[in-house]
Amino acid sequence: MKRIGIDVGGTNTDAALIVDGKVVKGVKTPTTEDVMSGVRKALELAVADDRTVAASLDGVTIGTTHFVNAVVQRRGLNAVGALRIGLPSGASLPPFVDWPKDLRGLVSSSVHMVRGGHEIDGRPLVPLDRDAIREAAGRISEAGISSVGVAAVFSPLTAECELEAAEILRRENPDLRITLSHTLGRLGLLERENVTLLNACLQDLAVKTTGAFVDALRDSGIRAPLYLTQNDGTIMRAEVAQSFPVYCFASGPTNSMRGAAFLSGLEDGAVVDVGGTTTDIGYLKAGFPREANNTVEVGGVRTLFRMPDLLSIGLGGGTEIAADSLKIGPGSVGYRLPQEALVFGGNQLTATDIAVAAGIADIGDRAKLVHLDRAMVGQAMRKMHEMIAEGMDRMKTEAGDLPLLAVGGGSFLIPDRIEGASEVVRVEHHAIANAVGAGIAQVSGEVDRIFSGIGREKALETAAEEARAKAVTSGADAKTLKTVETEDLPLSYLPGDTLRVRVRVVGDIAAGS
Amino acid sequence: MRTIERAELELLATGAWILGAGGGGNPYLSYLNLCNQYENGNTVSLLDPADLADDDIVAIVSGMGAPLVGRERLSDPRFAAKPLLAMERYLGRKFRAVMSVEIGGTNALQPLVVASVTGVPVVDADAMGRAFPMGQMTSFAIAGLPTTPLVVSDIRDNEVIVSRGEDASWMERIARKVVTELGSIAATCKAPRTGLEVKRHGILYSTSKAIRIGRIVHEARRRHDDPVAALVEAEKGMILFKGKIADIQRRTTEGFLRGKARIDGLDGDRGSVLELAFQNEFAAAWRDDEVVDTTPDIICVMDSVSGEAIGTEMIRYGQRVSVIVLPAPDLFLTPKGLAATGPRAFGYDFDYKTVLKAGT
Numbered sequence: 001m002k003r004i005g006i007d008v009g010g011t012n013t014d015a016a017l018i019v020d021g022k023v024v025k026g027v028k029t030p031t032t033e034d035v036m037s038g039v040r041k042a043l044e045l046a047v048a049d050d051r052t053v054a055a056s057l058d059g060v061t062i063g064t065t066h067f068v069n070a071v072v073q074r075r076g077l078n079a080v081g082a083l084r085i086g087l088p089s090g091a092s093l094p095p096f097v098d099w100p101k102d103l104r105g106l107v108s109s110s111v112h113m114v115r116g117g118h119e120i121d122g123r124p125l126v127p128l129d130r131d132a133i134r135e136a137a138g139r140i141s142e143a144g145i146s147s148v149g150v151a152a153v154f155s156p157l158t159a160e161c162e163l164e165a166a167e168i169l170r171r172e173n174p175d176l177r178i179t180l181s182h183t184l185g186r187l188g189l190l191e192r193e194n195v196t197l198l199n200a201c202l203q204d205l206a207v208k209t210t211g212a213f214v215d216a217l218r219d220s221g222i223r224a225p226l227y228l229t230q231n232d233g234t235i236m237r238a239e240v241a242q243s244f245p246v247y248c249f250a251s252g253p254t255n256s257m258r259g260a261a262f263l264s265g266l267e268d269g270a271v272v273d274v275g276g277t278t279t280d281i282g283y284l285k286a287g288f289p290r291e292a293n294n295t296v297e298v299g300g301v302r303t304l305f306r307m308p309d310l311l312s313i314g315l316g317g318g319t320e321i322a323a324d325s326l327k328i329g330p331g332s333v334g335y336r337l338p339q340e341a342l343v344f345g346g347n348q349l350t351a352t353d354i355a356v357a358a359g360i361a362d363i364g365d366r367a368k369l370v371h372l373d374r375a376m377v378g379q380a381m382r383k384m385h386e387m388i389a390e391g392m393d394r395m396k397t398e399a400g401d402l403p404l405l406a407v408g409g410g411s412f413l414i415p416d417r418i419e420g421a422s423e424v425v426r427v428e429h430h431a432i433a434n435a436v437g438a439g440i441a442q443v444s445g446e447v448d449r450i451f452s453g454i455g456r457e458k459a460l461e462t463a464a465e466e467a468r469a470k471a472v473t474s475g476a477d478a479k480t481l482k483t484v485e486t487e488d489l490p491l492s493y494l495p496g497d498t499l500r501v502r503v504r505v506v507g508d509i510a511a512g513s
Numbered sequence: 514m515r516t517i518e519r520a521e522l523e524l525l526a527t528g529a530w531i532l533g534a535g536g537g538g539n540p541y542l543s544y545l546n547l548c549n550q551y552e553n554g555n556t557v558s559l560l561d562p563a564d565l566a567d568d569d570i571v572a573i574v575s576g577m578g579a580p581l582v583g584r585e586r587l588s589d590p591r592f593a594a595k596p597l598l599a600m601e602r603y604l605g606r607k608f609r610a611v612m613s614v615e616i617g618g619t620n621a622l623q624p625l626v627v628a629s630v631t632g633v634p635v636v637d638a639d640a641m642g643r644a645f646p647m648g649q650m651t652s653f654a655i656a657g658l659p660t661t662p663l664v665v666s667d668i669r670d671n672e673v674i675v676s677r678g679e680d681a682s683w684m685e686r687i688a689r690k691v692v693t694e695l696g697s698i699a700a701t702c703k704a705p706r707t708g709l710e711v712k713r714h715g716i717l718y719s720t721s722k723a724i725r726i727g728r729i730v731h732e733a734r735r736r737h738d739d740p741v742a743a744l745v746e747a748e749k750g751m752i753l754f755k756g757k758i759a760d761i762q763r764r765t766t767e768g769f770l771r772g773k774a775r776i777d778g779l780d781g782d783r784g785s786v787l788e789l790a791f792q793n794e795f796a797a798a799w800r801d802d803e804v805v806d807t808t809p810d811i812i813c814v815m816d817s818v819s820g821e822a823i824g825t826e827m828i829r830y831g832q833r834v835s836v837i838v839l840p841a842p843d844l845f846l847t848p849k850g851l852a853a854t855g856p857r858a859f860g861y862d863f864d865y866k867t868v869l870k871a872g873t
Contacts, residue, residue: 088668090587092546119696120582120765126669153585188584190542394737394818456762486830490764 001509002057004046004222005439006039007255007432008064011276011318011335012409014435015042016259017053021440023263025049026432028409031335035066036212043220057224061235062213063438064228065252067202067245071299074102078147078204079109080197081140083133083169085116085161086153086189088126095151095193100300107201110143112136116161117153125153133165137172149200151181151193157489157500177203177243184246184305187489191295191304195246198301202245210242231307232484233258233288233437234444234506249298250307253280255437257289257308260405262440263427269403270392270421273433274410276318277332281311281391284405288484306485313391317410319351321380323372328383342368351413354380361412389419396420407433443509444484445471448502456499460486463503476507514560514634517625519551524727529621531726531744532719532839534811535825536770536794537618537644538580543626546590550629557625558634560610562717565708569609571636572597573653573706574627575620577665577688578698579770580793581826583619586668586698593623594630596664596702599672603662604705612636612711614651614703616719617644617794617811623700638715642842643811646769646793648688649681650854652844653706656714660684664702667695697765716842730820740820741835750839751868753798753806754787755780755817758832763825769793774814774828776836787836789814791825796859798836807866809841809854840869 006015009031017025027045032038039062047053070076082095096108114136116128140148148169152161159182166178179200185192210228217226228241231250241247256273260266267287273280283290289308296307314330318337321328333340333348340346342353343364349372355361357369357377392404404421406414407430416424429436447467451459464483472478485504517525526544529537547557565571574597576588601607611624611631616639624635640651654660663675663684673691678684692699706715726748733743745752756776763772771792778785788799795812798805806812814823817833828834845854846865852858855865 086586088592090589092549092589092591093542093587097549098545117586120579120585121697123696125586125696187581189587190584488762 007434013038014432015046016435018439039216063251063255081110081148118158147203149196155182206245256434259433259437273408443476477510481507528723528727533618534794543622555629560634567709569708572608573703575614582698595666600702615641642716648685654681807856809845811839
């Protein structure tokens with residue numbers, strides 16, 4: 001079993017070669033503007049010791065924060081047509097209504113609301129206005145828009161309207177990329193529609209990025225299948241995953257937490273991942289990231305889907321520091337660290353410079369820092385430690401100190417003792433924990449169907465059995481399966497105890513698969 | 514009379530969501546509608562109930578139905594105002610002001626939404642002091658005031674006027690059937706009240722109370738204090754239980770969301786189990802199989818960290834929650850009040866129980 005896990009972050013592209021559950025090689029290389037050459041470089045380095053590895057790999061797994069960064073930084077997003085099916089309800093709260101104005105201006109191009117949708121009891125709200133959908137399709141096509149998000153009222157219970165709308169849209173423009181809300185979200189029209197529209201505005205970038213990954217693999221002589229990792233730490237074939245970039249949103253931090261658990265052998269604790277620009281703080285529960293309870297804002301957009309519960313603070317190796325005011329961040333030189341940091345001969349004082357001056361990191365040329373004031377360096381270090389301790393404390397949900405798992409390229413910023421942690425655990429390969437997490441990502445099996453007349457417990461049990469069988473079919477080791485999600489939704493309009501049940505299980509890839 | 518400030522809308526939404534006792538629907542969408550209305554210059558005034566003339570008439574408005582439906586069939590100010598306009602046509606009189614039937618959940622904002630369309634002020638009062646699932650659970654119904662006429666409108670061109678009803682329970686049964694048929698959510702204008710009736714039988718200054726509760730939570734959060742602790746202290750409530758949601762069952766019947774949540778204890782409550790039953794709102798709590806608190810106490814489930822209230826339709830396995838109890842308005846603790854809003858009114862075979870000390 002040979003896999004390469006790759007994490008494409010905002011600053012670095014890391015790779016880990018994992019053979020039979022052991023990290024054989026870890027590499028770190030700067031993320032490049034075009035993404036692809038960075039991935040290619042990382043792949044080359046990962047297989048450099050043994051050229052035969054490239055041909056014998058079982059799979060390459062890539063986790064990327066590229067898509068969420070694009071939303072946060074408002075870069076590389078494509079224009080989106082929005083089709084809401086639900087009039088006469090909701091007219092005063094049209095698609096994009098609660099988006100930040102700058103993002104809405106960038107993405108929202110052709111917004112349409114038409115009559116249709118369903119009631120909670122399965123009846124149509126009003127007859128579906130097919131003419132209006134055809135008209136919307138025509139206008140979307142005229143506007144030259146290539147991607148559309150469609151959301152219908154109560155589509156998670158009855159997807160008919162969305163499916164029919166997709167057919168009409170496709171008839172008008174067969175190349176249109178269409179995201180249907182029922183494939184992504186749960187009940188709560190606005191939040192589900194928001195996720196749908198975010199997914200739609202990332203379509204061009206997703207195709208381009210996935211294409212670049214595929215090219216990078218080919219150029220490196222690798223024929224193994226390419227997988228992308230998702231928010232929940234499981235993987236999807238790249239050709240499927242590229243239609244759902246939102247499922248990759250939190251894969252960076254998820255992989256880093258899963259990698260930290262794997263590398264340390266600890267299943268519970270705080271994972272503090274210091275990258276180039278930000279520090280992500282999350283908690284591990286039984287080896288998996290604790291999940292967010294509430295709506296999660298992505299780039300200022302309110303969404304509701306499975307995401308790890310994370311706190312991101314503006315502190316990383318590239319964080320800019322003002323020597324006079326001791327203001328720390330939130331600006332960062334990011335991937336330009338090797339050019340702009342003082343230790344590398346640049347002009348910007350960064351967190352890395354402070355750590356080198358304080359003697360806790362050995363990077364670049366220390367001689368370039370002799371002019372820094374000792375007291376200022378000490379104060380800046382203390383301030384950064386306080387930021388981390390406060391972040392950990394804010395994320396705590398119960399009293400008592402847990403181990404802190406220090407990971408990420410900038411984890412030298414974490415001191416050996418910190419308030420609120422029982423110990424600070426540094427593991428081998430910690431700087432590439434996210435790539436390791438990608439490399440060990442698991443296979444999932446999901447069942448989402450309607451059960452009738454067999455009672456809730458029996459329905460849950462049957463669904464769990466089916467999900468386990470699916471995971472095993474996809475290559476999971478049956479002994480490692482864990483249920484990560486169970487949800488049941490009563491459908492009161494159908495006769496006899498009718499439930500929609502969703503169960504998701506995950507497990508390790510079985511050896512030899 | 515004063516203008517409700519733009520910044521107070523968010524505080525009111527937070528406070529109302531907490532007073533919703535798990536039901537009443539998250540006011541976020543009404544809040545968004547109000548923000549849009551404020552942006553267009555349609556601000557809302559808050560009227561001190563003491564300033565009502567005895568013979569003024571006040572419109573009592575509410576959205577009715579399952580909160581979950583409201584998260585899909587999004588509300589619209591024009592439809593929210595429809596039943597008030599229909600009631601004015603039916604009565605042949607103009608309303609002096611508009612008022613909420615319940616200050617818990619999205620209905621706390623409903624009169625503001627209606628007011629932003631019609632221009633009448635909102636009375637600083639309601640008839641529940643929280644959210645309750647049924648129309649007869651109001652201070653007006655307990656006082657024996659007539660509950661007709663009633664107007665129910667939906668998003669299509671359907672409008673139903675119930676001109677007579679035997680009593681509050683019958684009105685509720687009829688209205689509920691109508692609302693279910695209309696898709697389990699509709700806008701209503703309940704029996705109009707005179708200024709004197711509001712002053713005598715309303716739960717007064719509850720809009721201000723909801724804004725105050727919102728402010729406590731927001732300020733605690735800003736100070737990084739524990740918002741749950743700040744809230745129970747300021748409002749003379751109690752933290753009943755801390756734990757993790759271990760199971761959640763829900764079913765929608767007759768327009769109600771009914772079900773049970775099981776919470777495994779954490780911290781000081783480790784080893785114990787709390788069961789919460791709900792009918793739109795939380796109705797009763799059992800600690801290790803023994804009833805410890807019931808309606809009309811305001812039982813809320815809050816996110817242990819953020820202090821965000823979690824509605825009965827949004828509870829999920831694994832959430833870390835604090836269950837708190839806030840005191841009900843005194844009126845509901847009288848024998849008549851308990852008969853209408855105590856556990857027996859919800860079909861339970863036991864009497865009112867509370868963890869709160871008498872006199873708080």
